[in-house]
Amino acid sequence: MKMSRRAVIGTSAAAIAAAYGGLRLFYQPNIPTTNKGLTLKPDPRGIIDLPEGFTYHLISKTGETMADGLKLPGRPDGMACFAMPGDPKRVILTRNHEIPYDYPISAFGKGEALLDRFPRDKLYNLRPDGRPYHGGVTIAHYELGQPRVERQFLALGGTKINCAGGATPWGSWLSCEETTDIGRKPHGFVFEVPALAKGPVDPVPLKAMGRFTHEACAVDPDSGIVYMTEDQQAGLFYRFLPDVPSQLARGGKLQALAIEGMPGVDTGNVTAGLIEEGRDYRVRWIDLDNVEAPDDDLAERGHAAGAALFRRGEGMAYGHRPGARGDIFFNCTSGGAAEVGQVFRYRPAEEGGGSLQLFFESPGAGTLEYCDNLAVAPWGDLILCEDGVGDQYLRGLTPQGLVYDLARNAHGERSEFCGACFSPDGQVLFVNIQEPGFTLAIHGPWDRIRRA
Numbered sequence: 001m002k003m004s005r006r007a008v009i010g011t012s013a014a015a016i017a018a019a020y021g022g023l024r025l026f027y028q029p030n031i032p033t034t035n036k037g038l039t040l041k042p043d044p045r046g047i048i049d050l051p052e053g054f055t056y057h058l059i060s061k062t063g064e065t066m067a068d069g070l071k072l073p074g075r076p077d078g079m080a081c082f083a084m085p086g087d088p089k090r091v092i093l094t095r096n097h098e099i100p101y102d103y104p105i106s107a108f109g110k111g112e113a114l115l116d117r118f119p120r121d122k123l124y125n126l127r128p129d130g131r132p133y134h135g136g137v138t139i140a141h142y143e144l145g146q147p148r149v150e151r152q153f154l155a156l157g158g159t160k161i162n163c164a165g166g167a168t169p170w171g172s173w174l175s176c177e178e179t180t181d182i183g184r185k186p187h188g189f190v191f192e193v194p195a196l197a198k199g200p201v202d203p204v205p206l207k208a209m210g211r212f213t214h215e216a217c218a219v220d221p222d223s224g225i226v227y228m229t230e231d232q233q234a235g236l237f238y239r240f241l242p243d244v245p246s247q248l249a250r251g252g253k254l255q256a257l258a259i260e261g262m263p264g265v266d267t268g269n270v271t272a273g274l275i276e277e278g279r280d281y282r283v284r285w286i287d288l289d290n291v292e293a294p295d296d297d298l299a300e301r302g303h304a305a306g307a308a309l310f311r312r313g314e315g316m317a318y319g320h321r322p323g324a325r326g327d328i329f330f331n332c333t334s335g336g337a338a339e340v341g342q343v344f345r346y347r348p349a350e351e352g353g354g355s356l357q358l359f360f361e362s363p364g365a366g367t368l369e370y371c372d373n374l375a376v377a378p379w380g381d382l383i384l385c386e387d388g389v390g391d392q393y394l395r396g397l398t399p400q401g402l403v404y405d406l407a408r409n410a411h412g413e414r415s416e417f418c419g420a421c422f423s424p425d426g427q428v429l430f431v432n433i434q435e436p437g438f439t440l441a442i443h444g445p446w447d448r449i450r451r452a
Contacts, residue, residue, distance in 0.1 A: 036404045036452035049408040054444030062437025068153040069117045070107040073097040076432040078164030079419030082195040094173035096162040099134040106134035107154045123158030124203035125185045135162040166217030170246040176214035180296045208251045209240045210291040212298045218316045229313030255285040256307035263306035268335040277358045284353040311335040315374035331371040336361040341371040373418045378426030379450035387416035
């Protein structure tokens, strides 16, 4: 299922570059140190500690009034950055909001007082009492030079617990519901939001991509295949083969990964070290049926058919290899003998099912604790967002498997980092602090890290 650039209908080159252009350097030579010469300096504002020479801007905060008159929802999570076509000084941020049933700050204000400002036919689902679900996606237009948010608005509404997702090479954001609850309609789907949307989009669940506890997505631009993680202790690793590349709503085939010769293996290494770090395992893909799973048993049925288990699959990203097909990296937040995190690398292949490698397993919380969202940095490392129980860090992971600290959450709530992503020019790192609901833009001498 080869997808050439010409097959991506209606896609601007800028959007593709924004989603994938910054991921091309992961395989360049790198000679790391354990800390890359970085020492985190205390932030006098008590928001985020950064290395010397790095600065940040607090670009938005939960509860602000947006351009559409609604409130900026709480619990910002997965996020992506796209180029603004024709304007290199502006970018587009697509941002999930991981809101369950009740949360003090929703887009619709106290008592749903602002609900009339959002079209009712653009709400995916209502609760049994008639109130909307508060999850969704906001879009922010950001001026790099000012720096400031020019405009932000609610683009997807009425969904629930929109956790992570993924950018597509055709210029959209895939937003994942991390729940299989049922209101008037079932939840547990992926929704697509064009980055160039100017207002609320039609909330169309991509049902052929499966109903399960979705976490994140990553698209292989060479094939158009979408890979997906599942945030469950006994979750699967999925892929979706669309009937028409870049047109996911037209249907396709859902499959789950199995390791050759190890049917149903638990890759978590918690009870036994079955998966060796650095070893490549040949895989095959199992076809799944009844993928809307009204009984919420998709993973159970896939595992019974031989699919491998992954312990809380989380963030993922595509990394390009010059002269070859790229890789898919993904985190398992509670995997490993220490149960504090694993990073896997899946390598697609033109023939056969490809291969899976346990790229890194954290030996303890002091090294890396509960890696969640993931991004590929322009200088070649992985950026991992922690969602731990103590201090929360942004950690870097080098191709050689060494971990270093890039930032620490200095806010009193010590909430998780999430949504790390880079601007198309690689000069700005955007990230969310989920509580109290900050979106930050980080600037700094990134070449210092590249050279370290």
